[in-house]
Amino acid sequence: MSKLYYRLEKSGRDTFAEYLRRAFRYGGPWTNRDLEIISVEQPEGELVFEQFFEEPEKYPLITIGSLGGNSVPMGFNDQVENIFDFTTELGTRSLSLVDFSTSVPFAFKLPSDFTGSLGGFTADMVWKLGENVEDITIQLFQDYFSTGSVLLASGSIRNFDSLDLTTYLGGFYPYPLIQKGQEYWIELTPKSGSVYRVAVDTTYNGVYSSISYSGSVPSGSLISGSIYGGLRYSPVMRIGGAHEFSVIIRCSAKNSMEKAQNLADLTEIYVKMGQYGVLDRLSTNQAKLNLSRLLVNGVSFLTSRDIAVKGVSKGALENRKRGDNDIVFTIGVTVDVRTEWHLDFDEQTIKEINVGGDLESFI
Amino acid sequence: MNLAPRNTGYGYDYGLGIDPLHIDYIKTNHIHQSRISPTPCYLLQRATGGVPVGYPGAQISPLAESFVLSDNQYRLTIWSGGSNHPDTRPYAVGGQGNIGIYVNGTRLIRVLTPDDIISDTEIAIVERKDTDPNRVEVVFNVGFTNIGAITYHYTTWEEGLEDLSVKRGDSSNQSIFGWQQYLNTLWDDFQKPNQVLVRFPININDVVISDEGKVIIENRDSWMIWTPYVNDFDILILDSEDSPDGTEYRYEIVNSTDSVIQRQLVSQRFKLNLLEFSDDRYQLPFTK
Numbered sequence: 001m002s003k004l005y006y007r008l009e010k011s012g013r014d015t016f017a018e019y020l021r022r023a024f025r026y027g028g029p030w031t032n033r034d035l036e037i038i039s040v041e042q043p044e045g046e047l048v049f050e051q052f053f054e055e056p057e058k059y060p061l062i063t064i065g066s067l068g069g070n071s072v073p074m075g076f077n078d079q080v081e082n083i084f085d086f087t088t089e090l091g092t093r094s095l096s097l098v099d100f101s102t103s104v105p106f107a108f109k110l111p112s113d114f115t116g117s118l119g120g121f122t123a124d125m126v127w128k129l130g131e132n133v134e135d136i137t138i139q140l141f142q143d144y145f146s147t148g149s150v151l152l153a154s155g156s157i158r159n160f161d162s163l164d165l166t167t168y169l170g171g172f173y174p175y176p177l178i179q180k181g182q183e184y185w186i187e188l189t190p191k192s193g194s195v196y197r198v199a200v201d202t203t204y205n206g207v208y209s210s211i212s213y214s215g216s217v218p219s220g221s222l223i224s225g226s227i228y229g230g231l232r233y234s235p236v237m238r239i240g241g242a243h244e245f246s247v248i249i250r251c252s253a254k255n256s257m258e259k260a261q262n263l264a265d266l267t268e269i270y271v272k273m274g275q276y277g278v279l280d281r282l283s284t285n286q287a288k289l290n291l292s293r294l295l296v297n298g299v300s301f302l303t304s305r306d307i308a309v310k311g312v313s314k315g316a317l318e319n320r321k322r323g324d325n326d327i328v329f330t331i332g333v334t335v336d337v338r339t340e341w342h343l344d345f346d347e348q349t350i351k352e353i354n355v356g357g358d359l360e361s362f363i
Numbered sequence: 364m365n366l367a368p369r370n371t372g373y374g375y376d377y378g379l380g381i382d383p384l385h386i387d388y389i390k391t392n393h394i395h396q397s398r399i400s401p402t403p404c405y406l407l408q409r410a411t412g413g414v415p416v417g418y419p420g421a422q423i424s425p426l427a428e429s430f431v432l433s434d435n436q437y438r439l440t441i442w443s444g445g446s447n448h449p450d451t452r453p454y455a456v457g458g459q460g461n462i463g464i465y466v467n468g469t470r471l472i473r474v475l476t477p478d479d480i481i482s483d484t485e486i487a488i489v490e491r492k493d494t495d496p497n498r499v500e501v502v503f504n505v506g507f508t509n510i511g512a513i514t515y516h517y518t519t520w521e522e523g524l525e526d527l528s529v530k531r532g533d534s535s536n537q538s539i540f541g542w543q544q545y546l547n548t549l550w551d552d553f554q555k556p557n558q559v560l561v562r563f564p565i566n567i568n569d570v571v572i573s574d575e576g577k578v579i580i581e582n583r584d585s586w587m588i589w590t591p592y593v594n595d596f597d598i599l600i601l602d603s604e605d606s607p608d609g610t611e612y613r614y615e616i617v618n619s620t621d622s623v624i625q626r627q628l629v630s631q632r633f634k635l636n637l638l639e640f641s642d643d644r645y646q647l648p649f650t651k
Contacts, residue, residue, distance in 0.1 A: 017527050022475050046454035050527040054539075180495055281479050 006341035007306050009066040012247050013050055015305050016271075016335070017064050019279075020249070021048045023270040024062075026281050030266065038262045051250070059254035059328065060263055067334075069245025071341070078241040079342065086233035087122070088114055090226040091201020094124055094165060098210065099197050101131075105189040106198055107144065107218070108208035108226050110178065117234035117346055118178050120155065120171035121186060123227045124199040127161045132194035135159045138170040144185035147217055152176045152184075165199055167229065175234035175346070187211065187218070199228040240342025244310070247337060252330040257317060264331035268312055271335055274301040275309045302337075310336040380625050393588050393630050398553045401560035404614075405600040405649045406591060410540040413450050413461065417516030422465055430510050436477070437503045437510055438489075439464075441517065444496030450520040451490050451499060452529070462488055462517040464501055466509055477502040483509075497522075537643050542598075544649050545591045557650055561599060562586040563635070584620075584632040593631060595619055598638070600649055613638045613645055 007015075024047050029039035040047075043058035051065030088111070100106035110118075118140070127133065136157040142150040153172040160166070170188075178184060190196055200208060202225035209220035249267050253259035273279065278301050302309060315332040322328045417423040431438045441462070442449050450461040453475060464471045464486050474480055477487045483504045491498040501515070521534035521541055531539045550556045564583035571579045587593070593616050601612040619633035638644055 014527065018476065022479060025475060026479065046452075046526075049529075050525070052530070053528045054531060055529050281474075281481050 004341070004343045006243070007339040008243050008341065009069055009245055011305075012245065012307065012337060012339065013064050013066050015302070015307060016247050016249065017048050017050060019274050019301055020062060020064070020267065020270060021046065023273075023279060024048065024266075026279075027266070027270075030269075032265070038266060040259070040263055040266060051248075059252060060259055061252045062263065062267065063250045063252070065248050065250070067246040067248060069243055071241055071243050073241050074340075078239060080237070080239050082235060082347070083238050083344070084235045086119075086236065087230040088233070089230045090121075090206065091199075091204040091228040093201050093203070094199035094228040095202050095225075096200050097126070097197040098200055098208070099128060099195055100188055100190065100210065101195040102190055102193055103212075105187050105211045105218075106208065107185050107187040107211050107220070109144075109206055110184040110186065110231065111206060112183070113180075114231060115178055115180050117175040118153075118172060119175055119232040119234040120169055121227070121229060121231050122167050122169050123188075123229040124165045124167050125160075126163055126165055126197045126199075128195040128197055129163060132190075132192050133159045133161050134191040134194040136170075136194075136196065137189045137191065138172075139187045139189070140172060140176055141185050141187060142182055144183070144187070145218060149218075157188075159194070169232070171232075200225050201228050235347045236344040237347055238342050238344050240340060242338055242340050244336070244338050247335045249333040249335065250330050251333065252328050254322065254326055254328050257329050260317065260329040260331050264314055264333055267333045268314055271309065271312050271333070275303075276300050278304075306339055308338045310338055312336075386624055386627055386629070389624065390589070390627075390629050397560045397562060397586075397588050400562070401553065402563050402601060403554045403558040403605050404561050405557055405602060405651070406545040406559050406593065407542045407598040407600065407644075407647055407649060408545055408591075409538050409594065409596055410543050411594075413518035413520050413540050414447065415516065415518050416447050416449070417514075419463060419516060422463065422514035422516045424514050427510070434505070436505050437507060439501040439503070439510070439513065439515075440498050441501060441515060442499040443494075447519045448522040449488075449499050449517040451488055452520075452526040453488070454526075460488070462501075463515060465514045467512045468514075480504045483507045535643065536647060542647055546650065547591075555651070559587060559591060559599075582634050585635050586630060586632050588630055589628040592628070593619055593633065595633075598644055598647070599635065602651065611645075613642070615644075 024040060024042065029037045031037050040060060043060060045055070045058055047060065048062045048064065049055065051063045053063070090108075090111070098106055120138075136159070138155050138157060139151055140153040142152055153174070153176040155170060155172050157168050157170050160168070170186075188196075188198065202223070204226040205224075206226035207222040207224060208226055209222050211218045211220040213219075249271075251260055251263035251267055253263060278299075313334050313336075315334065318330050318332075320328050320330065425439055425441070429440050431440070453460050453473060455461050459470075460473050462473070464473075466484075469484075471484055471486045474485050474487055477489065479485075480487055480502065481504070483506075485504060487502045489500045489502055491500055503510075519541075520539055521536065523534045524530070524539060525533060529539065531537055536542065544557065545559065546557050547559070548556060550558070554560050563585050567583055569581040569583055571581055573579070595617050597616045599614045599616065601614070603609050603611045606612060614635040614637055616633045617636055619631060621628055622630040622632065
């Protein structure tokens with residue numbers, strides 16, 4: 001299953017609208033260096049909309065639009081790379097060891113929100129001293145505990161006699177496709193009377209079980225937790241790049257130049273704050289915002305949404321006649337941003353597309 | 364309406380305005396006029412508000428399995444696919460929004476995003492477009508556990524709309540709150556059930572040339588009696604059975620104006636835009 005990840009114009013407009021709605025909703029009065037206190041009263045309703053909204057206009061008003069953008073390479077070219085180690089973490093700590101053997105296999109359930117091509121899983125295991133040393137069969141089932149269970153994929157982990165916890169990779173090929181709304185289990189069965197131990201994290205929000213078979217139907221009591229390890233997506237080829245565009249934030253007020261100017265000034269400052277920190281509400285009683293986590297690990301509101309601000313520029317004060325008696329004053333604040341996109345192709349897909357091709361036949 | 368036969372030319376004070384009997388007479392005349400060369404149409408009206416799902420005071424109690432605990436924060440799914448999509452605007456009804464969430468009968472305060480919640484009396488509404496089907500979730504404060512006491516109600520709007528732009532075109536049927544057909548069980552020789560009679564203009568355009576040579580193309584008005592009341596963007600359907608060439612035509616009403624005599628609506632005039640055949644609104648169902 002190929003996936004496209006991107007933050008282009010629509011996402012940029014949404015992000016700035018969410019940010020400014022919060023900033024103006026919770027932001028109290030601000031002082032600009034002892035000169036004056038700026039506060040902007042909200043109209044009844046919401047202040048910030050996407051450009052060309054259809055609600056009745058109430059001033060003051062901020063509309064957010066975007067100018068066209070262009071996709072640019074990351075360096076000399078777009079990014080093209082193979083990714084083999086995409087994992088979804090299951091347990092994060094080894095809190096307990098569970099024995100499993102030929103007669104009592106071990107099974108764990110896949111998280112219900114995992115989707116995509118499954119490459120395999122990693123788990124920390126040890127050999128149980130004194131037992132046989134044989135390969136471990138791994139099997140992926142759908143509807144595991146029912147008579148209609150379906151074996152989707154299988155593989156094996158080569159035998160080992162390590163007495164230290166070691167991470168082992170169990171891989172499936174071809175890669176099974178995991179879909180939403182289905183229940184999947186992976187079963188580990190050692191061969192010929194060998195016994196191994198698998199590390200589990202009992203605090204993880206999942207279930208595992210020690211299995212006993214009567215006929216072909218497995219049964220076992222469910223225990224909270226999962227393996228100490230993770231699920232591994234199938235390898236993908238990632239193609240990606242950057243995208244540059246501008247968001248225009250138009251601050252309008254009716255019959256008041258000062259209100260339009262204040263709105264634009266505050267908007268500019270808020271955008272700068274969003275570059276460097278995260279806005280938090282202080283308390284329910286006071287409409288105040290706190291600029292916190294300032295540049296901690298470089299994570300700010302905008303960078304956490306993969307938006308890098310290249311520059312903020314403010315346009316001229318413009319006016320427009322509105323009806324017979326009113327004038328709407330507007331100042332546009334333009335934010336130039338850089339975002340990114342990438343597309344992950346399953347390597348199987350790439351094979352089908354045959355990107356290698358026979359170039360010489362074209363020459 | 365006073366229909367007493369007292370207006371015989373004597374004893375009525377015309378300082379009070381036109382005799383109510385005359386207005387009645389005018390309206391009856393309009394009905395007769397509407398039957399002269401009319402076009403019978405079906406009328407689809409844009410709903411002006413959402414449908415209530417639960418009411419204040421009679422809220423819905425969610426099932427326990429509608430709650431999901433993630434990162435020590437309960438999330439309640441109030442919609443996941445199907446009809447009756449909640450109106451997720453955060454600012455409607457004086458900032459409260461159209462979704463009411465209650466704990467033991469006390470309404471919780473809605474804030475804009477889950478990041479903004481700092482008290483158990485606050486909630487945020489999240490529209491999840493990353494799930495299949497999409498979901499509308501209520502997010503509670505971290506550590507809030509009193510889910511047994513939660514009740515809710517909301518009003519609907521069409522799926523696909525965004526509170527950022529609120530564009531009717533974003534829903535698949537070109538309306539924010541959906542459509543309802545004007546239904547009429549009374550009919551006569553002039554109109555079939557559920558139809559209304561509309562007088563289309565004899566010629567659609569008039570070219571008016573003023574003395575100075577200025578040329579104006581006027582789009583002529585259509586006309587109908589006072590009821591049912593129509594609004595701009597309502598749709599008139601000329602069914603294929605009634606259409607002169609056997610093709611169904613749909614028209615959008617624009618520039619509707621009322622004709623009022625002595626505070627009584629007696630007729631309505633409006634212009635009609637023929638909807639192109641590619642328009643989504645040809646897919647809206649109607650009952651004959």
